[in-house]
Amino acid sequence: MASPLNSDPISTLYVDSDPDRAESVRSALRDTHPCVALDTVPSRAAADRSLAAEPRDCVVVRADLHGVDAVQFLATVRDRSPSTATILCGDEHSPDLLRRVRAAGIDAYVHDGSADHVSVLGDHVVASATEPSSAAPEADAPDDRRSAGDAPASTDRQRRERELERYEAMVETVRDGLYVLDEAGRFVAVNRAFVELVGRPRTELVGAHATAVTSEETHEEVNALLESASADGGGDVTYETTLETPRGEVPVETNISSFPLGDGESGRVGVVRDISERRRREEQLASLNETAQALATAETSQEVSELAVRAAAETLDLPVSDIKLYDERGELVVTARTEAAADLVGEGSLFASDADLPWEVYATGSSAAFDDLPAERDVSETPLRSAILLPIGKYGVFVTGETEPNAFSETDVVLANILVANVRAALERTDREERLRERTAELEARTETLERVNRINDVIRDMTRALTEATSREEIEEVVCTQLANAEPYRFAWIGEQETVGGELVPVASAGVGRGYLDDITVTAAADEPTGRGPAGRALRTHEPQVQNDFHTDPPFEPWRAQALKRGLRAGISIPLVYKETLYGVLNLYAGGPGASTNWRWRCWANWAGPSGSPSTRWNGAKRSSATRRSNWSSASTTRRFRRPRTSPTPRGGSRSTSSSNRATARFARSSSSTASTPTPSCRRRLRCRTSATRTSSPNATTATCTRQRSKTRASSRRSSATARTRRRSRRRTTEPR
Known part of the structure; x- marks a missing residue:
């Protein structure tokens, strides 16, 4: 046993399964207790070999020695070498352990939970190794003072005092x-x-x-x-x-x-x-669980970020925190921050350049924690001394810090990682849901477009069927306007023809809710006049469909805006009715909401009403039929006027021939006046035969009959002209939707 007066070092064997910890203890004792010569071994077998080769003043064993009961091992060492001091050290401190230590006769127990536990261990090594052995008598006592009765009593007293001091030291060492x-x-x-x-x-x-x-x-x-x-x-x-x-x-x-x-x-x-700290951590974990539930219902990345920084400040006691998310421009942008962070840097960033530590953490995907940031890293200007930076997967970075060094514990880092894991899961979910919403919206838009196209096709089929049954241009115009005014989303439709003199677009047919609208507007084809800059005027000039998606905001519709908005008309399309480069007019459709004349919709109507569509073809057919009727009528008149009559037998007295001629002419007149169509070729042949017979039998009667017939024909023509004028006036009147 080493003596306090002896200058020899205290030979101590330290048994620990953790070589790094053993080396740390040896290095610390070299500085605090130079008199302690500490050797380290990693196992009981190595300790047995060392003790067999060299006696020791003190043996220190870790309570968590791998595969060994440390208390029993020290008891064995004490039995083998009573003069060797024995010390147990560890982080366990239960009454059962203390009772076992006392029962085994171990000199001291050192709890290593305190910051200065190595120094305390050194003190116990020195105190235990320099105390006199309980089994040895006092060498300096005079012979006459040692008696057979005094030695055992003195030895027992010293042993009890030593045990009392040992237990007191152990009790005071426990944290x-x-x-x-x-x-x-x-x-x-x-x-x-x-x-x-x-x-x-x-x-x-x-x-x-x-x-x-x-x-x-x-x-x-x-x-x-x-x-x-x-x-x-x-x-x-x-x-x-x-x-x-x-x-x-x-x-x-x-x-x-x-x-x-x-x-x-x-x-x-x-x-x-x-257990204040443990209770606080339990409360933090419970709050983190509530935050995770709230994050599970967040719908946007902004909402997720705001919930995260609020939890960092209120739950984890990390008041200076922010979240930077990676945006489409390739930058880390602050999406949410705590009030303390905003007070500290204002509108700026916790790091002067995001290309600094935040970008490094995001790019590498590795966490970083600093107790003294300026001393550990060469970073750009920052008010932080302590910092924790955690990557949020591919989405961004979580940053928290303090202006004082050594502000965070390992528990703070662990809890921050739990929060960031929840944030990452929430961002992944919102990302998936956003993509799903976009796909759903696209599918719904396509479905709605398909339904609208189907409705338009239904309207087109109905109008095409009606057009095939129409017998005049007026009827075609009325059918088109009425059908379109009753088709969603349109509310008003009208057709205009361009006047030869002046170039004004004159309404000839209309239908819908725009009663009085056509009486209050003027449309021309002049590009240098306001009345010619609207969709109808542009369609007249270009022979191309023109769309006006919002009457309220589009400047070219200024001359007609007030009248249109007053009637609930917000958007429109003007489609030229063209067939083989001939413009027959302009079809104008008006909708009750802005944006109703989308590309696909006006293309449908443009294709239907274009050069190969039903209306233009029917318009051209209607015009051609009229020309054909006029040509046939002129041919019939010329034949009646200049063809010589054939000879035929003349009845007796001539009266029969005259009456027959009169009856034939009357029938033709009635046919001509009662029908709008030109007589067929067979009718004309019969008429010529009757006329020839009449001329052969009685030329004078024939002349009179033809004169009367021409008079009737002129009267019928006047009546037809009056009817045509009446129809043109009626076209200007608006027909309400059926």
Whole structure:
């Protein structure tokens, strides 16, 4: 055993399965306790070989030595070499362990939970190794003072004092609070950690009742639990309660067991641990779970980011935080930040350049945490001294920091990672849902377009059927306007023809809700006049369909805007009716909402009404039929006027021939006046035969009959002209939708 007067170093063997930790302890003891010569080994087998080769002043064993019961191992070492000091160190501190340490005769137990546990270990090594052996007599005592009766008594007293000092050192080293109560519930002993926990001096606590730091109800409940545990054959009770301290109530977890006090008395011993930090972490985890549920219902990345920074500030106590998301321009853009971050940097960024640490973390996908950022990294200007940067997958970066160094613990990093994992999952979900919404909207738009096309096709089929049954141009115009005015989304339709003199577009047919609209407007084809710059005027000039999707905002519709809006007309399309480069007029459609004349819709109407469509073909057919009728009528008149009559037998007296001629002429006149169509060729042949017979029998009668016939024909022509004028006037009147 080394002596305090001996300058030789204290030979110590340190047994630890963790070589890095063993090297750290050896290096620290070299600085704090130069008198301790520490050798390290990783296992019990290596320790046995070392002890067999060289005796040691002290053996230190870690309680968590791999595959070995450290307490039993130290007891074996003590049995083999009683002069060797034995020390157990570890992070466990339960009454059962302390009882085992005491029963095995181990010199000291050092708890390594404190920051200076290596220094405490060095103190125990020096104290244990320099104490005189309990088995050796005092060498310097005079012979006459040593007697057979004094030696055993002195040895027992020294052993008890040594054990008492050893246990006191162990109790004071434990980081958790320890206390001992007697049968009356008064404090018999407390350690330094308990004194610091309750915030009262030791002299005030010793002798005071347990209710000085806890409630009467808690004290009685613990007593009942101990009695129940003893009746069941157990001896320990773990209980969570609160202690009354000067700084307020402190949540604690207490492990309580019975403890013999001697002389037949027993009390109880308790190990008290402050669980304030654990409770706070539990509350944080619960809040993170609530945040995860809220993130699961967020619909946009902006909402996700705002929920995340709010949770960072309120739940994780990370007040200076923001989230940067990667945008389509290839930049990291701040989408949400806490109020403290905004107060710290305003509208700027926590880092002067996002190409700095945030971009590095995003690009590499690796986390970064700094206790003293300026000292650890050469970064651009930033107000942060401590920082945590976590990547959010392909979406962006989470940044939090403080203006003081060493502001974050490992627990803070772990909780921040949990939050970021939830944020990433939420962003992935919103991304998927956004793509799904876009696809659904596209599908709905296509379905709606298809339905509208089908409706338009139905209208086109109905109009085509009606057009094939129409017998005049007027009827065609009325059918087209009426059918289109009743087709969604249109409310008004009209057809105009361009006058030869002046070039004004004159309405000839209309239908819909625009009553009076055509009386209040003027449309021309002149490009240098406001009345010619609208869709109808442009269609006249270009022979191409023209669309006006919003009468309220499109400037070219200014001359007609007030009248159109007053009647609920918001958009329109003008389609020229062209056949083989001949313009027959312009079809104008008006809708009740803006944007109704989309590309696909006006193309449908343009194709239908274009050069190869039904209306233009029917317009051309109607015009050609009229020309054919006029040509046939002229041919018939010329034949009647200049062809010589054939000879035929003349009845007796001539009266029969005259009456027959008159009857034939009358029938032709009635046919000509009663029908709008030209006589067929067979009718004309019969007419010529009758006329020839009449001329042969009685030329004078024939001349008279022809004169009367021409008079009737002229009268019929005048009536037809009047009818045509009446029809042209009627075209200007608006026909309401059927």
